[in-house]
Amino acid sequence: MNPQELSGVLVIDKPEGLSSTEVVEKVKSALRVKKAGHGGTLDPIATGVLPIFLNQATKVAQIFLEGDKAYEGEFQLGITTDTYDITGELLARRPVPSLSIQRLTELAKSFEGDLEQMPPPYSAAKYRGRPLYKYARDGLFIPKEPKKVKIYEFKITSFVEDRVGFYLRCSKGTYVRSLIHRLGEILECGATLVRLRRTQKSIFTINMAITLEEILKIAKENPEGILKHIIGLEKALEFLPKIVLSEELSKKIREGRQIPRHVFLSLLKFQKLTVLPSDKWIRLLDPYGKLVAIIENPLLDSSKQNVVFLRVFKGEI
Numbered sequence: 090m091n092p093q094e095l096s097g098v099l100v101i102d103k104p105e106g107l108s109s110t111e112v113v114e115k116v117k118s119a120l121r122v123k124k125a126g127h128g129g130t131l132d133p134i135a136t137g138v139l140p141i142f143l144n145q146a147t148k149v150a151q152i153f154l155e156g157d158k159a160y161e162g163e164f165q166l167g168i169t170t171d172t173y174d175i176t177g178e179l180l181a182r183r184p185v186p187s188l189s190i191q192r193l194t195e196l197a198k199s200f201e202g203d204l205e206q207m208p209p210p211y212s213a214a215k216y217r218g219r220p221l222y223k224y225a226r227d228g229l230f231i232p233k234e235p236k237k238v239k240i241y242e243f244k245i246t247s248f249v250e251d252r253v254g255f256y257l258r259c260s261k262g263t264y265v266r267s268l269i270h271r272l273g274e275i276l277e278c279g280a281t282l283v284r285l286r287r288t289q290k291s292i293f294t295i296n297m298a299i300t301l302e303e304i305l306k307i308a309k310e311n312p313e314g315i316l317k318h319i320i321g322l323e324k325a326l327e328f329l330p331k332i333v334l335s336e337e338l339s340k341k342i343r344e345g346r347q348i349p350r351h352v353f354l355s356l357l358k359f360q361k362l363t364v365l366p367s368d369k370w371i372r373l374l375d376p377y378g379k380l381v382a383i384i385e386n387p388l389l390d391s392s393k394q395n396v397v398f399l400r401v402f403k404g405e406i
Contacts, residue, residue: 095122096145097319098153102298103131103139103287112301116141119308120315128153129261129290134174137287138295146322148400149383152329152370156291157241159258162284164269166251169279173209173266183278190248196272197243197255205235209266238263252283292328322402323380330364330386331372332356339375342382343403347395353387364388370399 103112109127117125126147128140137160142150167185170177239260247254257265266282273280288295299318307314332353334342342348353371357364364371366388373381385397 095120095143095315095319097143097321098128098146098293098325099141099143099304099315099319100293100297100299101139101141101304102295102300103136104301105136106133107301108133109139112139113141115301116304119305120312126150128293129158131287132174132266132285134176134282135285135287137285138290138293138298139287140290140293143319145402146325149322149326152326152383152399153291153293155261155369157258157260157289158263158287158291159256159289160265161246161254161256161286161288162265162282163247163252163254164272164280165283166253166273166276166280167278168281169270169273170281173270174282174285177281181279185251185278186276188248188276190245193245193248193253196275197245200243200268200272201240204238204240206238206262206264206267206271207235209264209270236262240268243268253280258289292325326372326380326383329370329372329383330362330368331374332360332362333374333376334381336376339373339381342373342398342401345401350387350393350396353384353396357387 099116101112101116103109107115109130113125113127120143122143124144124147126142128142128150131137131139140153142153165175166188167183168179169181169183170179172178240257240263241260242256242258244256245253246256257263257268259265265285269280269282286295297320304315304318307318334356338348338352356362364386366386368386369389370383371386372383375381380402382401383399385399387393387396
């Protein structure tokens with residue numbers, strides 16, 4: 090196995106206590122791959138689904154970064170910290186009012202739908218190229234513009250004393266800590282995240298994941314065994330709509346030729362494909378089913394003469 094040719098997605102069940110970047114570096118070093126990157130940051134306190142993109146797969150990671158997320162976790166009522174989670178400095182402790190699981194369920198449900206959300210002061214969101222948490226460590230708290238996110242489902246799963254379990258399904262960009270903090274503000278007693286586990290990111294689920302400890306052991310004892318845990322690019326991208334090209338057109342694209350937008354519109358019509366304007370990316374396959382390229386959906390912007398290529402695949406992936 091040549092590590093430089095190892096491409097695809099490795100879904101790690103991230104352990105608590107490590108940053109997403111630290112996990113990527115450990116995997117990259119163990120597998121001896123040239124390039125690696127993760128598909129969506131998890132805070133050190135969080136565990137669960139962390140897709141890691143290897144070599145050529147890093148070129149299409151943004152497709153998966155745009156995917157929705159699902160979590161299960163727990164928060165504590167009556168306390169507030171500067172980081173909005175249990176790892177931060179305690180700012181306030183307040184008595185918890187008399188609550189029922191029905192009241193908490195109603196409150197959680199009120200968050201569902203479109204939401205404007207402020208990033209927490211300790212976060213990887215950037216201001217002038219520098220993460221907010223670095224400013225916060227220096228005592229500077231930079232206000233950011235609220236960001237639009239979507240909460241598909243926010244469900245209370247348990248309530249014992251001051252501890253509340255929950256399930257959350259949301260869009261990219263949602264800060265779970267901020268959501269819990271806001272819930273605590275509404276209850277006027279504070280709330281702080283104490284446990285978080287991501288169960289899904291885009292198409293990747295916890296059932297696909299392998300622990301970091303396991304992958305490091307396999308890499309050391311049986312490097313070839315890594316292959317069965319890597320999801321190939323063609324498999325990972327199967328959820329995207331596809332257009333099948335002729336051999337001649339496939340060759341032109343692989344050679345770097347610009348292809349007019351109307352060519353793909355004609356192919357969509359001719360092949361009677363179900364592609365929605367909301368589908369951002371489309372796969373291009375050659376007559377043998379091999380991935381040629383990924384293009385921006387030609388239905389998105391009628392002002393463009395040529396299609397936009399996210400990535401052209403010239404060889405084996």
